[in-house]
Amino acid sequence: xxxxxxxxxxxxxxxxxxxxxxxxxxxxxxxxxxxxxxxxxxxxxxxxxxxxxxxxxxxxxxxxxxxxxxxxxxxxxxxxxxxxxxxxxxxxxxxxxxxxxxxxxxxxxxxxxxxxxxxxxxxxxxxxxxxxxxxxxxxxxxxxxxxxxxxxxxxxxxxxxxxxxxxxxxxxxxxxxxxxxxxxxxxxxxxxxxxxxxxxxxxxxxxxxxxxxxxxxxxxxxxxxxxxxxxxxxxxxxxxxxxxxxxxxxxxxxxxxxxxxxxxxxxxxxxxxxxxxxxxxxxxxxxxxxxxxxxxxxxxxxxxxxxxxxxxxxxxxxxxxxxxx
Numbered sequence: 001x002x003x004x005x006x007x008x009x010x011x012x013x014x015x016x017x018x019x020x021x022x023x024x025x026x027x028x029x030x031x032x033x034x035x036x037x038x039x040x041x042x043x044x045x046x047x048x049x050x051x052x053x054x055x056x057x058x059x060x061x062x063x064x065x066x067x068x069x070x071x072x073x074x075x076x077x078x079x080x081x082x083x084x085x086x087x088x089x090x091x092x093x094x095x096x097x098x099x100x101x102x103x104x105x106x107x108x109x110x111x112x113x114x115x116x117x118x119x120x121x122x123x124x125x126x127x128x129x130x131x132x133x134x135x136x137x138x139x140x141x142x143x144x145x146x147x148x149x150x151x152x153x154x155x156x157x158x159x160x161x162x163x164x165x166x167x168x169x170x171x172x173x174x175x176x177x178x179x180x181x182x183x184x185x186x187x188x189x190x191x192x193x194x195x196x197x198x199x200x201x202x203x204x205x206x207x208x209x210x211x212x213x214x215x216x217x218x219x220x221x222x223x224x225x226x227x228x229x230x231x232x233x234x235x236x237x238x239x240x241x242x243x244x245x246x247x248x249x250x251x252x253x254x255x256x257x258x259x260x261x262x263x264x265x266x267x268x269x270x271x272x273x274x275x276x277x278x279x280x281x282x283x284x285x286x287x288x289x290x291x292x293x294x295x296x297x298x299x300x301x302x303x304x305x306x307x308x309x310x311x312x313x314x315x316x317x318x319x320x321x322x323x324x325x
């Protein structure tokens with residue numbers, strides 16, 4: 001089987017056993033169309049890079065370090081770097097494949113360090129990571145010995161970056177499917193923990209998103225929500241007229257008290273904000289692995305407390321909540 005066409009059957013069988021046979025049948029039909037040249041104009045180039053990955057002898061994964069690390073010996077490090085470069089841009093990370101380090105656009109480990117201390121124990125849990133990108137945080141979750149981590153993200157490139165790590169590690173606990181959250185079964189009530197990090201502000205209807213997330217959780221399950229916010233009290237919401245930090249798909253940036261209200265209105269309990277941090281140009285920036293514009297180009301050069309459009313600069317909050325038991 002091509003490295004760019006993963007075998008999802010073990011995951012599908014696990015979902016069948018859990019009572020989701022109808023959904024799995026739909027996924028099996030759809031999967032024949034996943035990862036094809038029709039999906040993206042760069043698919044052929046990306047899949048060729050994936051196929052060109054050289055062996056790493058004795059490959060083994062480490063998930064506690066800042067970089068998701070694949071230890072082992074690669075006899076062709078230049079070829080390894082060239083192949084991984086062929087999967088650029090790398091937005092989430094960092095990663096290390098043998099002696100090749102990937103300095104991604106985001107220092108995603110900084111976000112994980114802000115989130116992880118506040119979570120319930122992930123040991124033995126079924127976890128869903130919505131909009132997971134290339135799966136960096138999902139791999140980091142394996143350090144806590146969960147039963148299953150399922151990431152979903154529709155991006156073809158992010159799925160292929162995930163498969164670059166999967167090619168060497170093949171950990172049966174972790175999977176990534178090219179899906180949006182709308183493609184998940186309504187009111188699934190199966191996951192112990194659901195993450196939605198960096199997704200809510202891209203949703204035209206934030207309440208629909210929050211209700212979808214609640215439906216995916218088992219009774220008593222925990223939501224970890226990380227999103228852009230603005231300073232202020234109840235009722236404070238920024239709805240950009242055009243772009244926000246040069247992004248054209250940002251719809252709602254609430255204050256923390258307003259977001260807490262949204263979660264409660266959506267049926268969550270034990271809602272609490274555990275972190276608020278301003279995004280810095282050290283945490284998000286261009287590198288040789290992501291050479292396009294990044295946060296420094298999205299801030300006002302004369303006043304970096306504002307975006308180039310004049311909005312407050314990115315401020316991110318982490319909120320935890322539970323579905324009632």
